[in-house]
Amino acid sequence: MNCAQRLIQLLETYGVDTAFGIPGVHTIELYRALGESRMRHCTPRHEQGAGFMADGYARASGKPAACFIITGPGMTNIATAMGQALADSVPMLVFSSVNQRTSLGRGQGRLHEMPNQRETLAGVSVFSHTLHDPEALPEVLARAFAVFTSARPGPVHIEIPLDVLTASAPAKLARPPRIFPPAPAPEAMALAAEWLDSASRPLVLLGGGCSNAADAARDLVERLDAPTFTTINAKGVLGLDHPLDLGATASLPAARRLAREADVVLAIGTELGETDYDLVFDDGFVLDGRLIRIDIDPQQLARNQSADLALLAEAEQAMHALAEQLSGSASRGGSDRAVALRKELALTDDPELAPYVPLFKTLRECLPEAIVVGDSTGPVYAGNFLASLPAPRRWFNAATGFGTLGYGLPAALGAALAQPDHPVVALVGDGGVQFVLGELGTARDLGKAVAVVIWNNDGYDEIRRYMAMNQVPQLGVDLAAPDFQTMAQAFTCRYRHVSDPASFSEALATLEEATSALIIEVDAASWMTSL
Incomplete structure (x- = not known):
């Protein structure tokens, strides 16, 4: 061998x-x-x-x-x-x-x-x-x-x-070691439980490190009766429309006020980074209460926000251990605080987000079990605020963090291989998808019924608007898109052109009719005028 x-x-x-x-x-x-x-x-x-x-x-x-x-x-x-x-x-x-x-x-x-x-x-x-x-x-x-x-x-x-x-290797099969992640320290758990039991306005921040621990996360926040922000990579951890779930809204002014008013904040599996908590890039996400951080990475415990109590532990173990130490379910008005914040945020009425509300309503109605994989594009930015998911690992994208373009289509193909029983939607822009058009050939090879939803706004519209806002000449952002219908034919993909929520719903209904990718081109300008 x-x-x-x-x-x-x-x-x-x-x-x-x-x-x-x-x-x-x-x-x-x-x-x-x-x-x-x-x-x-x-x-x-x-x-x-x-x-x-x-x-x-x-x-x-x-x-x-x-x-x-x-x-x-x-x-x-x-x-x-x-x-x-x-x-x-x-x-x-x-x-x-x-x-x-x-x-x-x-x-x-x-x-x-x-x-x-x-x-x-x-x-x-x-x-x-x-x-x-x-x-x-x-x-x-x-x-x-x-x-x-x-x-x-x-x-x-x-x-x-x-x-x-090509060199010879030992033929003996090594047995993989059983490795257990770090467990929470009992003393630290006891102190964290003491602080949380005495809190009158607790707040929970759940990050992607909690994506394998949905049941533990839901049990903990319900015991605490604490409003909860989830990062983009933690969307769906609390389930669909959970009354304590405030989603990935921590960058918004009203959400920041709620965070600042919390007397004890519990942050689990989150780096507390800019692209989840400070999307306006002004360092305005401030925590005045005691901060308890739980993370599997010791270095992460010292970054971005200084913790009053830092616990090195794997999220699921820590959440179970902490829930057991709490004195019991106590009403702290968490649901009322969450309802009040959602009412103040009024996301569906926000002029920037409102045009995308019908898109996500349609997706949810037509494909409730879908995995939605996004690129850096307007609908994805909006969906990070608007989308509610029934489970974790159903919403992820490259619109934050490293923020690379061209991610959505190939990552959706990987998701389709991993979860063949779930419909998969790639939500991409006409600019970003041009980074990876060749991967439509891979989609053809795989024979998976992936929906490739292309939001066509004639170029890099997010950058175009950012340039205008900062009085910068709009250079390099107006792109001539290919003829997506002809391109779909070249890669033996199905194609639908849509301009309003009704035609989008009709297109999604055809997703599972054949074992090939379905390209849905959304005319962004027509969509906006149809609402």
Whole structure:
């Protein structure tokens, strides 16, 4: 057994069942081994697409997928997707080839040569490792899965020199270690419970670290009777239209007042970062009450907001332990405070958001169980405020955090592979989708009934409006979109053109009629005038 075969065998042992990649001369040994395995392989049209697909797969399923990427340009192509996954704590395994050990760092002009590939990728990964010895492979993979299961997850990059890929590897199958995440300290739990029991105006902040702990989160906030803000990556954790759920509205003035009035704030699995709490970029999200932070990453406990009590623990364990320590369910007027804030926010009447209300109402009525994957586009920005989800892992996008364009379509394809029993919607703009039009070929290959909803507003409208607001000449933002109907035909996709909520509903009703992608082009200007 060579090292490439051993790698595939180990991945199967860890339960990895899907790989994304584009074969190249430097990775054919990986593909020889892959052809002998049970793993599913998907070929994107660009390595960035491979990374985004693995990202969408992991967000929808909670499990990492593998990416097999060639040396050099393959790695620089996937770097953006790795950066997005790192920013949003998404597990991902990226395996690349690299030139032979004897030539590393010598600058001999070999095929795909980079001065230091591992160092280049270290900045967009939890760690980047060069495998010099096949016998070390089980140890390195164990490190990767230790990160995924007991630390803040993110992409891990493992590069394997060409001569190591073909070298003999031990045939003995290593047993993956059972790794448990950090448990909450009893003393800290007791103190946190004491503070929360004595609070008259508690507030809870739930981040993406809670996405695997919906039941525990719901039980805790109900025991506390505490209004709760969720980050974008935590949408759906409390379920559909929960009375205490204030969604991702923490950047809005009325929500900030509520946060400032809280006497005890409990923040779990959230970095308390700018793109969830300060979308107006004025550092105006201020907490005057005692702040209790729970996070699996010790460094995160010291960033952005200074905690009065910081607990290193995995979210689900901590929430169960904390709920058990609370004195009991007490009414603190949490639901009334949440109702009052929602009334003051009046999101559906906001002139900026109102045009998108019918879009999300239609999505909810037609596809209540859908996974909606977004790019950076107007409807997604609005949906971050408006959308209510029945469960976590049903709404994610690249409109915040790293904020890359071109994410929505390939990530939706990854989600469709991960959750074949759920309809999947890619919500993209006409500008962003042009980054990744080739992935419609991947959609055709997969035969999945993914809805690709293209909000066509003739260019980069969000940037266009931002330029106008700041009195900047509107250069580079007016794009001529392709003929999406002709493009759909070229990729054997179905196509519908819509201009109002009624025609959008009719288009969505056809989603599952065939095993092919459905492109729905929304004429944004006509939509606005139809309301």
